[in-house]
Amino acid sequence: MQSRGPVLSGLFTDNGLGLLAAYIERAGYKPVIFDYNNTETIRDVAQHGKEGFVKGAVDEIDQFVKQKELSIIGFKAYANGFRDTVSMISQLKHRNPKLKVVIGGPHVGWFGKHILNASTEADYAIIGEAEESLPMLIDSVYKGGTVQDIPNLIYRHGKDLVQNPRKFTKLDDLLHPIYNKEVYRDIESKIFVPVVENSRGCWWNKCSFCAYPLTNGLFRQRPVEQVVAELEHNKNTFGAAFSRLADPSPSPKALHKLVDNLGPEYRLSSFIRTAKGYDFEKLARNFITFFVGVESANHHALKNVLNKTNDPERYLADARKMLSDAERAGISMNVSMIIPSPGETDETMQESIDFILETQPHYFTCLPLGPIPGRPVSEKALEQGESGDLVLKDSHLSEGIFYEVDPLLPHDQWMDPLWYLRVNGELHPNAFEITKELIGQTMEAGIPPSSDEVVLMAYLMNNGLSDVKEENRRQVFDFMMKARASLAEGNFEETEKLKDTINANQGIRWP
Incomplete structure (x- = not known):
C-alpha cells in the first residue's frame, strides 16, 4: 500500500x-x-x-x-x-x-x-x-x-x-479470478469494480520508457468469448455490470467485437491506442470513458526520444480525430502526456500543452519522464553519463527501488527524484516542478486531471455523469478531490460511505 x-x-x-x-x-x-x-x-x-x-x-x-x-x-x-x-x-x-x-x-x-x-x-x-x-x-x-x-x-x-528463463501465459483458457469471501477475505472492504483482462502486452512494444515489455512481454489477445464470459460471471454472481478492461492498447477490431457480444447493461472503461478505425458511436453503447497515452505533441520527442511512433504527423492527426469522434459520441477521454521528456525546451513543452488546449479532452494527466531500469531511455542515460539529457544519480538503483510518489501529498512534499532531466539545455534536479507549472495552464482552462478508473467511480458515485463537458469535469474532479481528502485525512467514515455508495449503485451482492 x-x-x-x-x-x-x-x-x-x-x-x-x-x-x-x-x-x-x-x-x-x-x-x-x-x-x-x-x-x-x-x-x-x-x-x-x-x-x-x-x-x-x-x-x-x-x-x-x-x-x-x-x-x-x-x-x-x-x-x-x-x-x-x-x-x-x-x-x-x-x-x-x-x-x-x-x-x-x-x-x-x-x-x-x-x-x-x-x-x-x-x-x-x-x-x-x-x-x-x-x-x-x-x-x-x-x-x-x-x-x-x-x-x-x-x-x-x-x-x-x-x-530462470521467461515464459508467458497463454490467454486461450484463462481462469476467472476468485472473489469469494473465503479466499479474498477483505473483499467487502474493497470497491468492487472488477478489472478484466482482454489482452496482455502491447502491440507496439517499442516505447523507450514503458515497463510493459519488461512485465508483460509480447502482445497476446484473449478470445473475446472468454472476456464476455468473465464479464457475465461477475454480473451474474456479484451484480457487477461496471468493469475496467486491463488491456493497455486494444485494437479497434477487438473492442468492436467485444461490443457486438455484450448487452447494453455492461458499462466499461479501458485504455485505448492512438490509431484510426475506432467506431466511437458503436463503442458508446458500452464504454463510458477511455484513457490514451498520447505522451507528447512534439515530433522529435515522439519519434526520437520516446519512440512512440515513426510518423508523428500522422500520429497526432489520428489523436485529434479520435478525441473529436469520442466527444461527438458522448465518450469522455483521459489524455496522458510525459512532460518534460529528456532534452525538452519551453517551446517543445508548450507544443504539448497547446495540443491539449486545442483538443479539449475531458481530462488531462501529466508527469515528467521517470526512468525505469532496463528500458532504452535508461540504458542510453547510463551510456551517456552527465553529457546526456537524462542523468541518473549513482543511487538510482539502490535508492530507486524504494522511491515512491505519494499522490495524497502536494508535489513539493514528494521525494526528490533520483535523476536529472535536461530542460532548456540545463540539468534540472526536480522536473516535477516544471510539470506542475505546465499543468497550471490546463487547470486554468478548466481541464482537470483524472484517470479512467476515477471516472468509473465518479459515475457510480453520482449514478451517472452529465453529458455537458464542463459539468462532467466538475463532477469527476469534485469526487476525486473529496475522496483524496478523506484518504489523506484518514477519514474512515467518509471513505467507507464512498465505498458503500459505489458498491450499492453497482448493485453488488455477496453470495
Whole structure:
C-alpha cells in the first residue's frame, strides 16, 4: 500500500491476486488473500499510525502462518510501500525462520534480481506472470523438488542470484479470478469494480520508457468469448455490470467485437491506442470513458526520444480525430502526456500543452519522464553519463527501488527524484516542478486531471455523469478531490460511505 495508507485506485478489487488464487486452488491448495488496500486499513492507520498498522498486520499474518502451519507465503510488491513490504518480510522471517517468502507484482518486473538484494530475507521472486510459476513453486516447497525448471523464478544459489528463463501465459483458457469471501477475505472492504483482462502486452512494444515489455512481454489477445464470459460471471454472481478492461492498447477490431457480444447493461472503461478505425458511436453503447497515452505533441520527442511512433504527423492527426469522434459520441477521454521528456525546451513543452488546449479532452494527466531500469531511455542515460539529457544519480538503483510518489501529498512534499532531466539545455534536479507549472495552464482552462478508473467511480458515485463537458469535469474532479481528502485525512467514515455508495449503485451482492 501507499506509505501513508491506501490510495483511491488501490481500493479497487485486485484481479491479479484473485487470478493467482484461482490457479493455486486448481493445483489443489487453499489460497487466502490478505489485501490491506482496503477501507479498514484507513481506520487502523488513523488510530494506530502507519507503524502501528504494520505491526498489527505482521502479528495477524504471523498468527495465520502458525495456525495453518504454512510453509510459504507471497507478497505483491509495488513501488509505493515497498519499504514496508521488506520490513514485514524481515519480521515474519525472524518469527518463522523456516517460512519461505516469494515476492511478485509490478515492482519485480521493474527491478528483477535487485528485488532480492533489497529484501535480503525473501527467498524467491517471480518476474512477470505467475499463473504457472507460483503453483510450481508451492509444489516444490510442500512436495520437494528443485526450482531450476520453474519459469520466471528468481532465487538464491549460494551468494548468486539466478533468474530462470521467461515464459508467458497463454490467454486461450484463462481462469476467472476468485472473489469469494473465503479466499479474498477483505473483499467487502474493497470497491468492487472488477478489472478484466482482454489482452496482455502491447502491440507496439517499442516505447523507450514503458515497463510493459519488461512485465508483460509480447502482445497476446484473449478470445473475446472468454472476456464476455468473465464479464457475465461477475454480473451474474456479484451484480457487477461496471468493469475496467486491463488491456493497455486494444485494437479497434477487438473492442468492436467485444461490443457486438455484450448487452447494453455492461458499462466499461479501458485504455485505448492512438490509431484510426475506432467506431466511437458503436463503442458508446458500452464504454463510458477511455484513457490514451498520447505522451507528447512534439515530433522529435515522439519519434526520437520516446519512440512512440515513426510518423508523428500522422500520429497526432489520428489523436485529434479520435478525441473529436469520442466527444461527438458522448465518450469522455483521459489524455496522458510525459512532460518534460529528456532534452525538452519551453517551446517543445508548450507544443504539448497547446495540443491539449486545442483538443479539449475531458481530462488531462501529466508527469515528467521517470526512468525505469532496463528500458532504452535508461540504458542510453547510463551510456551517456552527465553529457546526456537524462542523468541518473549513482543511487538510482539502490535508492530507486524504494522511491515512491505519494499522490495524497502536494508535489513539493514528494521525494526528490533520483535523476536529472535536461530542460532548456540545463540539468534540472526536480522536473516535477516544471510539470506542475505546465499543468497550471490546463487547470486554468478548466481541464482537470483524472484517470479512467476515477471516472468509473465518479459515475457510480453520482449514478451517472452529465453529458455537458464542463459539468462532467466538475463532477469527476469534485469526487476525486473529496475522496483524496478523506484518504489523506484518514477519514474512515467518509471513505467507507464512498465505498458503500459505489458498491450499492453497482448493485453488488455477496453470495
